[in-house]
Each structure stands twice: as structure tokens, then as C-alpha cells.
Amino acid sequence: MSVPSARSSASAPPHIPRALSAGLLLVVLVVAFESMAVGTVLPRVADDLRGLALYGWASSAFLLSSLFGAVVFGTFSDRRGPALGAALCLAVFALGLLVAGLAPSMFVFVLGRLVQGFGAGGLAALPFAVISTRFPEASRAPMLAALSGAWLLPALVGPLIASLIADAWSWRVVFWGLTPVLAVVAPLCVLPLRGGERRAPASADPPLLWPALGLTLAAGALVEGLRRPDALAVPLAVLGMGGILLASRPLFPAGMWRLAPGLPAGLMLRGWAAFGLLGMNTFLPLALHELRGLSLTQAGWLLSVGGATWTLGSWAQAALERRLGPASRPARIRLGMVGVCMGLLVTALAVLGHLPLWAAYAGWIVADFGMGVGYNSNSLLALSSVRPEASGRLSGQLANIEVLMTAVAAGTAGALLARVQPLDRAFTLAFLVTLLGSLVTWAAAGRLRGRGG
Template identity: 65%
Template sequence: MTLTRTSPADGEAPPQALSIGLLLVILIVAFEAMAVSTVLPRVANQLQGLSWYGWASSAFLLASLFGAVVSGLLSDRRGLALGAGISLGVFAAGLLVSGLAPDMPAFVLGRFIQGLGAGGLGALPFAVITARYPEARRARMLAAVSSAWLLPALVGPLLASLMADHWSWRTVFWGLIPVLALAGPLCVLPLRAPASAPQSSAEEPATASHPRTLWPALALTISAGALIEGLRRADLPGAVMIGAGLAGTLLSARPLFPRGMGRLARGLPSALVLRGFAAFAVLGANAFLPLALHELRGLSLTQAGVLLSVGGVAWTVGSWVTDQLERRSGPESRPVRIRAGLVLISLGLGVTALSAMGVWPLWSAYLGWCVTALSMGVAYNANSLLALSSVPAGGAGRLSGQLANIEVLMVALAAGASGALLARVPSLPTAFALAFGLMLLGSMVPWVAATRLRQV
């Protein structure tokens, strides 16, 4: 999402209701993200749809990629209030469809609708903060937005599992709709009032770029979806879908990302590859880890949810560690931090996988996942800072979109590939072993990309 054509006057504070509504929206999106991974094993079991397990995550992610572009286009042409209102309404409709789903395909449809809304809501805070908050208050509001993810990380998985155990997994989705009804007016109504000063002309090119990215984003969503569905099928149409989906994904991605990613060109292309495959490995494993612990180690949803909470808190701590190291060691230490973090990510994933498969004690899964998430927070943020430093100030908005898109695309492919293994491999332990192996291989690709981060 880019900026609207207005921005606040220096020192003018936005309505307090806008800040409250914005943080409530972040809390809702973050809780949904943390809760779904926890209750998804229960959903797949009750709806008898294990073969659709990967699609429950992939559909949401691919839809969010396209939804962010559409919402940004609406916001630029008709104002932030309309973009925010439509995103909230679509997200609420998706929650309702998922909560009422009679079978797994209907649940996946609901997740797709949720993704369309969540794509716009995920980009909303940065657009609103830039357009409606004075310079002096932006850093504080950005910190508040980041902190809003910590509470859902702590209590989201546990609360979702308790709701599923005592009532139904459906209440996890229905329960968010009343909160949305509260957050919606607080967030949308203040955005209807015009801001006080015109936006600088330097920001106009970002607005003009949206129509050129709309159709490539749609093509990428469709092509990646065809590739994922092809992997899930074991017939001739599936093979055709794999070929067409792979070709379409590569072609439609070209207008959205810089050249040279395929050959790991130095600088920004390698930084994007690093981010994409790190997300592929860690967030891809996160998509099926609760199911693996439930099926292979007999953990309850609550126990599996605790593991996700540990990971969420560890990632946040890793982000704080990066901030402290950045202040003490400066930008020159970023490549070293990135490489160390990547090695520890692979190590932590290996420990978690061996524990989930029953080779090592169960407690080591918590240790391994904590190491993985903490290291991800360190390497991920250091890589983002390095990438941002490689572009001029006028290109920061476009780079933010590229960083978000490569992450969403790669996590969707990871969830789809692991879901395909669960659908096609008869032995569940073997399917999980292959899925963990795929994530581990993915975690090693950034090792190579990390050697190409310095620009020539």
C-alpha cells in the first residue's frame, strides 16, 4: 500500500481513536495469524481434509499478496478510509465463511477471502502512519505497532487451543468478528477527514506504479496457486499444472522483483532471495509443526500452542537483540550477524525436526524452536536493514513491497509443498520427515545468498 495524497502538518497529532483503532486491527490480524496454526490440526481432523492442509495456509497467503495491491490501489484513488473499510469487511466475511465451513474446501475458500482482506490490513499501518502522523510521532507509533504482535504471540496459540478444547475451533473465527466491529469505526472514521497538508511530489511515482503491478500480482497469485495444486495431485492434469504454474510464477514475478535474483546478483537481489528462503524454511515449518507434534508425539493443541508462543516471543527478542547490536556494532556488523543467524536457524530446525520425529526427547523441540525463532529475529531484521540501505530514500516504499511479497510467496509455496507431501505420501511419519527435510534444504540456500550481500 502506498501513501494517499495528503500528509499531516508538522506537530499535528491525529485523533486518539485512530491510534486505538489501528492497534486493534493489528492485534486482530496478529491473533488470527497465531491462532490458525494452532487449531488447524483440529480443523483438518473434524472436516476430514488432511489432503487440503497445505491449502489452508497457501490460499490465505497468496490472496493476501493480491489483496495488498488492490487495497493500495483503492486507497490511492479513493482514500485510505475506503481501502481500510473494504479490507475490514472482506476479512470479516472470510472469518464468517471459515467459521461456518461444512468441509475443508469451504474452509479454504474462507481462508482465501480472509487473505484478501488481511493483505490490505497488513499494509495499512505503514500507510496511515506515514500519511497521518507527524514526523515526531511516527517512530513511537511504529514501535507500538511492532509491540502489538507480542501479546498475540504470547497468548494467541494458548487462547485459541483453549477455545477449541472447551467450545469449538469455529469460535476462534467467530470471536474476532465483534472485535472487528469495534475496531472498524475507530480506524475508518478518522481516516475520512482530510489531512492538513499536501503530499510532496516526490511520493507521486509510487502511486503511479500500482496499476502496473496489479495484473502481475494477479498472475502471480493464480500461477503459484496452480503450481501448489499441481503438487498436490498425482495425475496428468497435476503435471500440466506444475509446468504451467512454474512458468507463470517465474514470468509474473519479473515485474515485481529486481533482476538478478535467479543468479544471486550482488546486493539487493541476494538480500531478497535470502529473505524469501529464510521465510520458506522457518514459517513453512511453522505451518505444519503443530500437526507434526500432535500426530507424531501426541501433544494436545494447547501443548503445541505453547511451542508457537515460545517461538513468537523468541523472534521478538531476536528483533530487540538486533536493535542493540546495531547500536553497539554499527551497520558494518550486519553481514556477520546475518550469517551467524542463518547457521543457527538451520541448527535449530534440525533439532526441532529430530524431536518432532521422536528421535530426540520432546523438550528439545522447545529448545530447537526457540533457537530457530531467536536467530530468525536477528538475521531477518539485519538483512532488512541491509536491504533498505542499498536503495535511495525514494525507493524505500517499493522495497518494502518487494520484501513483503517475496516472503508471502515463498511461505505459500512452502506450505503448499509440505501439504502436498501430506496428501500424497501414504505414511504420515515419512511425509513429515520429507517436509522437515525440504525446510532444512531451504534454510541452506540463504547461506549462499549471504556471501553475495555486499554490493559491487
């Protein structure tokens, strides 16, 4: 995904476009609610549709298609204007919601998630492109902060509302219920974008559409290879791993996979942190339901607490940045990653029954708080390692590595749930894989001081 670099527009209005601001915030709220809600109801979906074998694909399909969708709609918006791009993103996202909500089988549900992700990828990239061209310089930072804060409410109430809806009516209502909201959001977001200048693609930018498609397909092949029990498993997995390495070359800085010092290590730290925490997040509600007997509402509480503490960690990071300055970023990153790894370990042990159930909540709080501190500090350090004109491309790289590694983690966990019996052993291995992945962040944190490229 290549996020358009920030450019000053000669025709930018001297005031904040309020209708557009409201539209963007509502778009983020809808996408954030869907993201937080679906993880909570997935256990009910898998049970109702008898689709545990495809459980991992429900998350991986969404994430991987969002990666490609961001590039496709970003390119389309540059050529045809942001209004048409936003309208298509909203339409595709709504179509995915309807397909998932009407799904008669888990395969069709995964297909709906694939369509959702394609639209959501474009919607996620839309604010960056719009803010850089439609908002005056002084209003951009406050608007970005407002968009980040828009995730707080869905993080707090999204899992709980979704679980209550699923318990009272059906998990399908979680998807259908968002489509009327999109009908309200669309005019607020699309109409203020009409009449904007069309920008031709910058000739200096490398063509990222085909590498992004290659990365998406390769990661999908890896996930499917891990899941399949037949003779195609190994060839698909090997093909997928090779494809990821090949497609990564034009999308990421050289040396990223071997933790080269500086920016490559910073990207890998973000990727493996997402692999650990966000990967565990994809199967944690199911584990709590199957192993500890929690209802969807009780499992939703845990995700809500995690979302809130991640936000608190981000605020704590900002306060430390103001008080201690940029020189403290490496120390904050290391401290945050220690919190992530220790919190994930305690959570896993509690869910597996080796610690009291309340320890799962304590561990998840520690992990998410550490993520809020370390993740944002790492982003600031990465942004400081590149020239201002390269910040847009770096934003895309940060988003891409997070999506890729989370999708691979979700797919790996789903493959273990599909292939390993009994179920408690499958969950044990899934927790182990995500924990080991999170430990890589410690090695990456030690290589951040090198000169970023």
C-alpha cells in the same frame, strides 16, 4: 504489493492522532491473533472436516490472496481514500472469518481462508500508507515500533488461547469470536480516516496489479500441481513455476532468483528464511499432534515460545545495531541464519522421534531467536541499499517475497501430507524440504556485500 512511499503531508497534524493510533494497533492485534491462532487449530479443523488433503491450502490460500489483496486495496485506497479502503478490508476479513467458522467442509474452509487473506492483505498494508500521510515525521518511527510490538502479545498468548477455546468449545469459536472485536475496531480505524485527501496513482510507478494477480495465480497453480495425483499435476506445476518467474520480473529486481549480489540476494535470503521457518511453522502443530501425541494446547506452547523468542531476537538485533553499528549487519545475518538452520534441524529430529521431545522446544527457540536477529538485520541492510524515495517499493518487495515463499512451502508440505503414506514419511519429507530451503540462506548471505540495485 506496493506500499506507498513516505511523503510529508502539508496538512499533517502536529500531534499524534490518538484515536487513529488506537484503531491501527487494534487492527494489527486482530490480524496477528488470527495469524497465530489458526496454525494451532488447523489440525483439529482437518480432523473434524476430514480435509487432510487440503491442509496445505488452508495456509497457502490465505497467504497468496493476501499478496494480491494488498495491491488491490492499496490501489483502491489511493484512488478513493483510505477510509473506504479500510472499511472494505475489515468487511472482507470479517466475511472470511464467518465463512471459515461456518464451513461444512474443508473446501469451504479453504474458501473462507481465501477471503480472509484478501482482506488481511489490505489491512497489513494499511498502517504504512496511513502513517506516511496522517502522522507527523517525528511520530512515524515510534508508531511503526508500536505496531511491531503489537505482535508480541498475540505471539505469546494467541496459540494458547486458540487451543484452549478449541478444547473447551470448538475450533469454530476461534473464528466467530473475532467478529465482535472487528465491530469495535472498525469505527476507531475508519472514522479518523474520513475526509483525507485522495491521491491519484503516481504515473511513474509501474502498474503492479496484473503482475501481482499473475504471481498469485501462478503460485496457486504450482501448489495445486504439487498436490494433485492425476495427469494434470505436472502441467500445472510447470505452468506455475514458469508463471512465477514471468510475473516476478516487474515486481522484484533483476537477478533475484539467481542470487545476484546486493539487494536481489537480500530478498532471496528473506524468502528462503521464510520458506524454512514459517513454512515449517504451518505443519509443526500437526506433526506434534500426530507423531508425538501432543494436544493442541501443548503444541500451542511451542508456537508461543517461538513468537516470544523471535521478538527477543529482534530486540537483541537492535541492541547490537546500536553497539556495533551498521558494519556488523552482514555478520549478524550470517549468525542468525546459522541459528535458524541449526534450530530447525534439532526441532525436526525431535518431532520425528530421533531426539527427546524437549529438544523440539530448544531447537524452535534457537531457530526463532536466530530469525529475529538475522531477519531484521537483513531488512536494515536492504533498506540501506536503496534511495529513501524507493523505500516504500522495497517494503512491498520484502513483504511479497516472504508471503510467496511461505505459501509455496506450506503448499509443498501439504502436498506431501496428501500424497505420501505413511504419515511419518510424509512429515519426514516435509521437514527435509523446509530444511533444504533454509540452507539457501547461507549462499545468499555470502552475496550481500555487492552493490544493491
